[in-house]
Amino acid sequence: MPLVLIIAFPLLGWLLNGLLGGYLPRRMVGVVGSAAVGFSFLIALNAVQQPERAEPWVVPLYTWIAAGDFVVRAGLLLDRLSSTMILVVTGVGFLIHVYSIGYMAEDPAAPRYFSYLNLFVASMLLLVLGDSLLVLFVGWELVGLCSYLLIGFWFERDRAASAGRKAFVVNRIGDAGFLLGMILLAVTAGTLDIGRIGERAASIAPPALTAITLLLFIGATGKSAQLPLYTWLPDAMEGPTPVSALIHAATMVTAGVYMIARLHPLFMRAELTQMVVAAVGAATAFFAATIALVQWDLKRVLAYSTISQLGYMFLAMGVAAMPAGMFHLTTHAFFKALLFLAAGSVMHAMHGAIDMRRLGGLGRPLRFTMWSFLIGALALAGVPPFAGFFSKDLILEQAFLRADGGAVLLLWMAGVLTSLVTAVYITRAAIMTFAPPSAHHVAPHEAPPSMWWPMAALAVLSIGGGALGAQSAGRPMVQGLQEFFGLTAHEGAAAPLWLALLTPAVALLGIAVGYFAYRGRRQINLGRVGTFLELEWYLEPLYDRVIAGNAKRVGHMLATTVELRVIDGAVNGIGLAAARAGASLRRLQTGYVRNYAAAILAGTVLLIGWWLLR
Amino acid sequence: MSVPIPYYLALSALLFTMGVVGVLVRRNALVIFMSIELMLNSVNLTFVAFARQFGTVEGQVMVFFVMVIAAVEVVVGLSIIIAIFRTRDTMDIDDVDLLRG
Amino acid sequence: MSALIEIIIFSAAAAGALAGGVGVVASAQPVRSALSLLLVLGSLAVMYLLLAAPFVATLQVIIYAGAIVVLFLFVIMLLHARSGEERPSKLRGQRVAAFVLSAAFYAAILAVLRTVRSAPVSTIGSEFGSAQFVGGALFTTYVLPFELASMVLIVGIIAAVVIGRPFVR
Numbered sequence: 001m002p003l004v005l006i007i008a009f010p011l012l013g014w015l016l017n018g019l020l021g022g023y024l025p026r027r028m029v030g031v032v033g034s035a036a037v038g039f040s041f042l043i044a045l046n047a048v049q050q051p052e053r054a055e056p057w058v059v060p061l062y063t064w065i066a067a068g069d070f071v072v073r074a075g076l077l078l079d080r081l082s083s084t085m086i087l088v089v090t091g092v093g094f095l096i097h098v099y100s101i102g103y104m105a106e107d108p109a110a111p112r113y114f115s116y117l118n119l120f121v122a123s124m125l126l127l128v129l130g131d132s133l134l135v136l137f138v139g140w141e142l143v144g145l146c147s148y149l150l151i152g153f154w155f156e157r158d159r160a161a162s163a164g165r166k167a168f169v170v171n172r173i174g175d176a177g178f179l180l181g182m183i184l185l186a187v188t189a190g191t192l193d194i195g196r197i198g199e200r201a202a203s204i205a206p207p208a209l210t211a212i213t214l215l216l217f218i219g220a221t222g223k224s225a226q227l228p229l230y231t232w233l234p235d236a237m238e239g240p241t242p243v244s245a246l247i248h249a250a251t252m253v254t255a256g257v258y259m260i261a262r263l264h265p266l267f268m269r270a271e272l273t274q275m276v277v278a279a280v281g282a283a284t285a286f287f288a289a290t291i292a293l294v295q296w297d298l299k300r301v302l303a304y305s306t307i308s309q310l311g312y313m314f315l316a317m318g319v320a321a322m323p324a325g326m327f328h329l330t331t332h333a334f335f336k337a338l339l340f341l342a343a344g345s346v347m348h349a350m351h352g353a354i355d356m357r358r359l360g361g362l363g364r365p366l367r368f369t370m371w372s373f374l375i376g377a378l379a380l381a382g383v384p385p386f387a388g389f390f391s392k393d394l395i396l397e398q399a400f401l402r403a404d405g406g407a408v409l410l411l412w413m414a415g416v417l418t419s420l421v422t423a424v425y426i427t428r429a430a431i432m433t434f435a436p437p438s439a440h441h442v443a444p445h446e447a448p449p450s451m452w453w454p455m456a457a458l459a460v461l462s463i464g465g466g467a468l469g470a471q472s473a474g475r476p477m478v479q480g481l482q483e484f485f486g487l488t489a490h491e492g493a494a495a496p497l498w499l500a501l502l503t504p505a506v507a508l509l510g511i512a513v514g515y516f517a518y519r520g521r522r523q524i525n526l527g528r529v530g531t532f533l534e535l536e537w538y539l540e541p542l543y544d545r546v547i548a549g550n551a552k553r554v555g556h557m558l559a560t561t562v563e564l565r566v567i568d569g570a571v572n573g574i575g576l577a578a579a580r581a582g583a584s585l586r587r588l589q590t591g592y593v594r595n596y597a598a599a600i601l602a603g604t605v606l607l608i609g610w611w612l613l614r
Numbered sequence: 615m616s617v618p619i620p621y622y623l624a625l626s627a628l629l630f631t632m633g634v635v636g637v638l639v640r641r642n643a644l645v646i647f648m649s650i651e652l653m654l655n656s657v658n659l660t661f662v663a664f665a666r667q668f669g670t671v672e673g674q675v676m677v678f679f680v681m682v683i684a685a686v687e688v689v690v691g692l693s694i695i696i697a698i699f700r701t702r703d704t705m706d707i708d709d710v711d712l713l714r715g
Numbered sequence: 716m717s718a719l720i721e722i723i724i725f726s727a728a729a730a731g732a733l734a735g736g737v738g739v740v741a742s743a744q745p746v747r748s749a750l751s752l753l754l755v756l757g758s759l760a761v762m763y764l765l766l767a768a769p770f771v772a773t774l775q776v777i778i779y780a781g782a783i784v785v786l787f788l789f790v791i792m793l794l795h796a797r798s799g800e801e802r803p804s805k806l807r808g809q810r811v812a813a814f815v816l817s818a819a820f821y822a823a824i825l826a827v828l829r830t831v832r833s834a835p836v837s838t839i840g841s842e843f844g845s846a847q848f849v850g851g852a853l854f855t856t857y858v859l860p861f862e863l864a865s866m867v868l869i870v871g872i873i874a875a876v877v878i879g880r881p882f883v884r
Contacts, residue, residue: 591714592806593707597637601816608823612830616718617725619836620828622762622827625729627824629736629755631817636740638813641800644745644791646848648752651783652739655759656774665844666766669837671852674844678853682864686871688783692790693878699794708805711789 003059003076006086009039013118021111022447030101033114037097037121041090048114058131058195065134072192079129080484081261083478086127088333092250093121095454099341100242102450103348106339113153113240122133124251124372133182133192134570136259140178140223143252143286143555144171150247151239157433163235170232174222176193181215184208201265217280219252220256220480221536226314231543237299241344244299249306249340250333257313261322264485268320275407278318278399280412282418285311286404287537289421294526298354298508301429304378306336307395308418312395315415319408323399323481328391331465334375335388337380337456342373345434345451349444356429358546360521361438366446369432372455379462381423381507387465393503394478400499416506424508428518431460432595435521622663629656641706643695647688652683725765731758743800749787756780768844 009107011038021029056079078086103109123146127139145168152164186192188208190199204212220226225233225248234249236394247253260267261276267273285308288499292304298542309332310574316325347354349366363370379388396415401410446452526533535541590596629652636649658677701707707712731754738751756779804810842848846855853861 513759590806591711591715593710594638594641594806598809598812598816601634601638601820604820605816605823608820608827612823612826617765618833619723620833623828624825625732627821627828629732631821632736632740634820635813635817638817639810640740641804642745644787644794645739645742645748648745648748648787649737651752651779652736652755655755655779657719658760658771662763662766662768662771664855665757665768666839667834667836669839669843671848674768674771674849675852675857677768678774678846678849679860681774681863682865685778685783686867688786689871689875690878692786692877696790696793697878697882705794705797706800706802 001478003043003057003078003129004061006040006043006047006090007122007129008243008536009036009043010118010122012036012559013114014121014122017111017115017118021115024111024552026299027101029111029114030097032106034094034101036118037094038091039119040125041087041094042084045092046081047078048087056195060131064132068188070186072132072134074130074135075501077194078129080480081258081326082128084330084481085258086125086613087457088330089121089124089128089251090335091564092458093124093246094339094342095457096242096246096337099245099344099451099454101241101325102426102448103242103344104240105448109153114306115148116146116149116153117243119244120150120247120252123582127255131194132192133185133197133263136262137178137182140219140259141175143247143255144168144175144223147171147236147247150243151236153239153243157238159235160238163232163238163439167232167236170229171222173257174219177215177217177222178219181219183213184212184215188212197263197267201269204266206270209266210268213263213270214276216259216263216266217273217277220259220314221280222251222256223259224256224310226256226280226311227287228539230284230288230307231540234300235282236301237297237303241299241340241347244303245337245340245344248303249336251463253306253310254313254329254333257317257325260314260317261326261433264322267317268485274318274320278315278408281311281316282414283311283423284308285315286414286421287311287417288416288531289425291536292425293421294530296355296357298346298359298429298433299340301356302336302343304338305330305339305422305426308422309336309380311418312392312415315399316395316413318476319399319402319411320486321395321402323478324391324394324398325533327478328395328479331379331387331391331462334461334465335376335386335459338372338455338462339376339380341451341455342376345369345372345447345455346448347453350440350442353440353442354548356432357523357544358439359433360437360440361434362444363434363436366434368446368452368455372459373430375459375462377426380426380577381511383507383511384504385463385466387462389503391464393500396503397499416502419503419506420510420513423507424514424517426427427511427514431515432516432521435519437521439521462524534587619663619667623660626656626659626663629653629659641703641708643699643707646707647691647695651684651688655681721765724761728758728761728765731755734764745791746788749784749791752787753780753784753836766844768850770844770846773846852868 003084013033017024017029021032024032036195055075058075058077061076062071062074063071064074076515091570097114100113104113107113118184120143123139123142125139127136127143130136130139136568148164148168154160155164175509182192185197188204191197191200201209218229222229233248233253237244242297267277290303292301292308293362294303295301309328309439313325313328316322316328343354346359346366346369349362349369350359353359375386379386382389382392384390392444396412396419399408399412403412445454532538633649633651633656636652637646637685640646640649641696656682661673661676663673665677666670698710702709735751735754735756739748739755742748755873756775760772760775760780763769765776839883
């Protein structure tokens, strides 16, 4: 079966729902969208399992750029890395589409929603399947576009519209770095094909390599919401909750991680960049976790949590533990999507309320949702045997082992601390949402089946997903990826036992702290520290004043001084000059013949004089 | 030839200049026209003088044509003057300034 | 002819030309200007004779004095031409500019004349300047301009007729 179909189906869904969605019955729209992704998932399964296909499997589509020596061919590349991604994208995507059927049942703009969502899946698949960096970039930009469209889905709302714009603009800043890195790579390596980059990576001079990888990493920080380009993600919660689940938890934000994995021949040779990546990842993880602790909006807690967990993934990539990073990407997709869907279920039941101060006491009426949330929470905290434990533990273990007592050890400690904070904040969230006493007078009802089947599936995956990387299960994913990355198993040096016990211990400690601190839905005031965290370590006012403020000032100056005085002045000035020149010249036309005659005489005298003097 | 040719030339230049002054200073259209005729005649004198000096016929041929053209010019010019000034109560060309910018 | 007589005739003709020139330019009434023009034309005809151009002199008298000046006089009478200069001039500085420029012009011309090397006057035959002499050139070497001149005449006549027609609204 041609691999192209995996992208073709969601595109078809996009067109169908986009153009004809208005004429279809409401239910059909969701079914069409879900079916498109469902088919993609089946094709992905089929493609991944084919034993006789080449590894890697390249499906050329066409030659895009042919400029002398520089050729860019557009095609699809299926190998262990992209197999992982397409399964995650289509699988989780399918579940979220099904969930959306119920979630968006009342919304008249559902056709637009599903068409955008299909477009997103198609773009993400293009991103991960591209066999050339340029194709990847096309997918990269497209998912950014879909993100904008979906965040601002309810565009009549001011906050949603500006959140969408913010996401796009911040992404764009990162994309500038990405583009520069791509150009530099094309210039030094002469190609943008993934395969050939791998071959030529060794021949690129180290300074250029560092520059390329750093620039590409800037793009990754934008797309994956790391410091300093993370600000768009919390605001992106203005979009529908399933969108947050799919795009801003499971898939789009992982594109940065994927990109680094894809270009590992470059990144693994650029030691400085690796340090930067790991440091930024660890710092972001800790930073975001602390902020999640003081959020009142449940979805924003989850948003900062996503930023934090992405930090873990970058930490892994930075210490060259790429299989661990990819593993965490997968498990995170499962449990974070589950958490978001549960949050969505809460919103659905509470008619859109999501401020945790107004929730509480939802455990009994929303039993299923609560258990789903708790499963996701435990996975996030890193409690065995849930999936999150295995992936997070692997990252921390790898970080420790590769540290060799150097600066990386600091990063490892940050990772451990972050785990603690993670456990605390998610416990707080769970208690504030579900535990008694309730702060509302609504009688909520549980979600319809179309919404809790997907949650159930994700819950199962959050529990059992650890098998993909668990030692006892043979680590199919991690092993496979290890071979893919060409890494020698660093865990030949066996991890000390206390290390393995550290993660669950920290998680349980955090849960306990959270329980005792927030029991009974107590709202703790953290005083000065609380303010510090609420203002995002003062980054938010800093960005506002320095960047936004100056941008506005520049814009204002351009709009008034430059536009009015300089540009209008120049243009009008030309007109005025012409008019004035005309007016002065007009005075020569006196209408008096005698004046003209005198002028002729003067000219003649001058001519004769010139001739005489020659 | 006891009167040297340059004398004729100087006289012609003087007559020409007088004609120029007339064109520039007088306001009566007909007088201006006559001044122009004066200028043409002075040029004719120059041509004839040079024809005599070099012994060629070209100078006199030129004078012939000048006269023909002058005649035509006077005819057309006067009819224009009639057309313009018949309806006005003035002969002042400064009053004909419709082409003023 | 003897040199003395030539000089006398030249002086007289020159005086007449200059006087007439002044008269054309300076007369208050147009009729006087026209008659002064007549004086100039006559003086010039005399000078043409001195310069061995009898045919040109004849033409001068016939065409210029006989037709053109008459035409001028007719138009002056037709238009009851006054001087037209009763009111003060609208153009200030025109007079000053005119004299200055004219003086400069005259000076320039004289300067040009000074640069011309004076060549000896050629000797000429007796038929120089006669009707056959000029006519011979006109009908052989310069026949094309001659024909064109006749066309110009026709155009002029037609133009005069057209312009002179009464303006019918």
